[in-house]
Amino acid sequence: MAKIATWNVNSVKARLSHVVDWLKEAAPDVALLQELKCIEENFPLMEFEDAGYSAVLAGQKAYNGVAILSRTPLEDITTRLPGDDTDDQARYVEAVTKLNGRMVRVASIYLPNGNPVDSEKFSYKLRWMGRLKNHARELLRLEEPVVLGGDYNVIPEDGDVWDPARWRDDALFRMEVRRKFREILNLGYTESYRALHSEIGHYSFWDYQAGAWQKDNGLRIDHLLLSPQAADLLAACEIDRTPRSKTKPSDHTPVWCELAI
């Protein structure tokens, strides 16, 4: 069994002890991290190596930043999402690794937030999703197990947000965004959590403010998308609420899946 997890850590330096503890307890084979908020030179590589992981990343000062941690060597590394050479935001890293003898391609994705919806940020989000769709289509041609995991900043359905009416016009829930997300799924990708769980009201993010965690006012916006070759191996997918319950947590909590290899 191979376990692949995704977690927006909201600063890898501020969250280092949490992340190391989680790696030891949850023991994923591959961990996809987002919002590192640091450049590559400041990434705490040694601490992760001590925990048994190698890492590749796309870093950026203060904002964004994505990494892949793996117990097995990472190859064929891509640190940019194709489709716009002028886009310098560190939101995509992809690599291949061998898990129990099977090559699996993984990507760590930090999709733009897009708020406010009447700004350039929203059109950037939609363009970014279009580029992701194009790249996801290309990856299908390889006919290999692919896991596109990360903070998608997309609430797929009403049952994935605590108050759908209130979120209707938010960039995470706007119909254009949900439609674009479905277009990616319709290429042939499976959203791991929803494939195995029909129940609603299970979240991966809770705002720091207004007691959102205590009231369970959350959003499900962190997703693991699987190519058909990966989806055929899907054995489990769960949300691990433990890291969000700790002191000084990230506002996101990890989501993981297991592939039967």
Added chain:
DNA sequence: ATGCCGGGCGAAGCCCGA
């Protein structure tokens, strides 16, 4: 509740997140 937390930056208060 478009800023009530929280992080980065940089050394006070602003930008940003979702």
